[in-house]
Amino acid sequence: MFTVDIKSDVGQVGVETTHNRGFTPEELSVDCANKIISISQSADPVLRQQAEAFKSQIQQIVLYYMKQSAKSERTTIYNLLLNAGEASLAEHIRRL
Amino acid sequence: MAFSGNYMCTSFKTELMTATHNFPNSTGNTFKLALYDNSASFTAATTAYTTSNEISGSGYSAGGGTLTNVTPTSSSTTAFTDFDDLTFSTATITARGALIYNDTAAGDPSVVVLDFGGDKTSTAGDFKIVMPTADATNALIRIA
Numbered sequence: 001m002f003t004v005d006i007k008s009d010v011g012q013v014g015v016e017t018t019h020n021r022g023f024t025p026e027e028l029s030v031d032c033a034n035k036i037i038s039i040s041q042s043a044d045p046v047l048r049q050q051a052e053a054f055k056s057q058i059q060q061i062v063l064y065y066m067k068q069s070a071k072s073e074r075t076t077i078y079n080l081l082l083n084a085g086e087a088s089l090a091e092h093i094r095r096l
Numbered sequence: 097m098a099f100s101g102n103y104m105c106t107s108f109k110t111e112l113m114t115a116t117h118n119f120p121n122s123t124g125n126t127f128k129l130a131l132y133d134n135s136a137s138f139t140a141a142t143t144a145y146t147t148s149n150e151i152s153g154s155g156y157s158a159g160g161g162t163l164t165n166v167t168p169t170s171s172s173t174t175a176f177t178d179f180d181d182l183t184f185s186t187a188t189i190t191a192r193g194a195l196i197y198n199d200t201a202a203g204d205p206s207v208v209v210l211d212f213g214g215d216k217t218s219t220a221g222d223f224k225i226v227m228p229t230a231d232a233t234n235a236l237i238r239i240a
Contacts, residue, residue, distance in 0.1 A: 008109065010102045011178070011228035011236040013194075015212050018221030022185070031181065031226060038229040 025066035032066075033059035097137030099193040099211040104237065107143040108207050116201050119177045121167045125200035127207065129182055129225060130160030131191035138195060138209040145197040145204035155187025155223070163196065166230045176235035184223040190215050194225065208237065 016023070016031075037055040039048055074093055081090035111117055118124045128145075132138070136149040147158055161182045168177040179196075194210040216223070228234040 007240045008104050009238045009240070010104045010208050010210075011234050011238065012102070013210050013212075013228065013236070014226035015191075015216040016222075016224045016226055017216055017218035019217075019219040020221060022222050023224070035181075035229065038231055038234060040233070 025063055025070060029059050029063035029066055032062045098134045099132075099136065099138065099209075101209075101211050103138065103140040103142070103209040105142050105206045105208060106140045107205060111201075111205055116205060117198055117207070118200075119165050119168050121165045124165045124167075125198050127163045127165060127179065127196055128160045128199045129163055129179075129194050129196050129210075130158075131156065131184075131189065131194050133190070134192035134215065136193060136195075138193065138206075140209075142195065142206050142209055144206050145195060145199075151189055151191050153187065153189035154220075155184050155218075156189045159199075160194070162199070166235075171232035174232035174238055174240040176230065176232055176238045178230035178235045178237070179227050181227055182225045184218070186220060187218050187223045188220055189223055190217040191223070192216075 016027070033055050036058055037051065039051045039055065043051065074096055078090045078093045081087075081093060108117070119127075130145060131151045132149050133151055145159075150158060150160075152158070161184060163182055164180040166178040166180065168175060170176065191212065192215050193212050196207040196210070197204045198207060210225075227236055230236075232238065232240075
C-alpha cells in the first residue's frame with residue numbers, strides 16, 4: 001500500500017496598533033524591509049551579519065522615499081485646501 | 097469560550113480538494129479578514145464566517161477587510177500562499193483574533209483562524225495585521 005503524507009501549517013501573524021495617530025515612516029519602513037528581506041535564524045553567522053547590514057540599508061532607503069512621499073502628499077493637500085479657500089487649514093497642513 | 101491558537105480549518109483542507117478556493121492575485125477569489133472578541137470560540141472545526149462575536153467600532157465594518165492575495169508558489173517541496181498586510185485606518189477597536197474566509201465562495205467558507213494572543217486595541221489610529229513573509233518557512237498557508 002502506498003501513502004503520501006502532507007503537512008499543512010499556519011504562519012504567525014502580528015498586530016501593530018497606534019493611538020491617536022497613524023504609523024510613522026520609521027515604523028512602516030521597518031515592516032517594509034522585513035517584507036523584502038527575510039533572514040533565516042539558521043543562516044551562517046557571517047552571511048547573517050551581511051544580510052542584516054543590507055537590510056538596514058534597504059530600510060534607510062525606503063524610509064527616505066516614504067518621507068519624500070509624505071511631504072509631496074502634504075504639498076498636494078495644501079494646494080487643494082488653498083484652492084478651496086481654506087487658507088488657514090492649508091497652513092496647518094504645511095506646518096506638519 | 098475563547099481563542100485557543102491558530103488553526104487551518106479542516107473544512108478548508110477538504111475544500112482544497114474540491115476546488116472551492118482560488119488564490120491567485122488578480123484572478124483569484126476575494127478573501128476577507130474579520131475581527132472578533134475573545135467570546136468567539138473558533139477552532140479547526142470552524143467552517144464559515146459568522147457575525148457572532150464579531151467586533152464593532154469606528155473604522156470597522158461587519159465582514160471585515162478585503163485581503164490582497166499573494167499568488168501561490170512553491171519552494172523545494174513546500175507550496176505556499178499569503179496575503180498582504182491589512183490595515184484598518186482611523187479605527188477605534190479592540191480585537192482578540194481573526195477569521196480569514198472566502199467571500200467569493202458560497203457560504204463564506206473559513207480558511208484560517210488567527211489568535212492574536214491577547215486583546216489588541218487602536219484608538220483613533222491604525223490597526224494593522226502584519227502577515228508573515230511569503231516564503232516556504234513563514235508564509236501564512238503552507239503545504240509541505
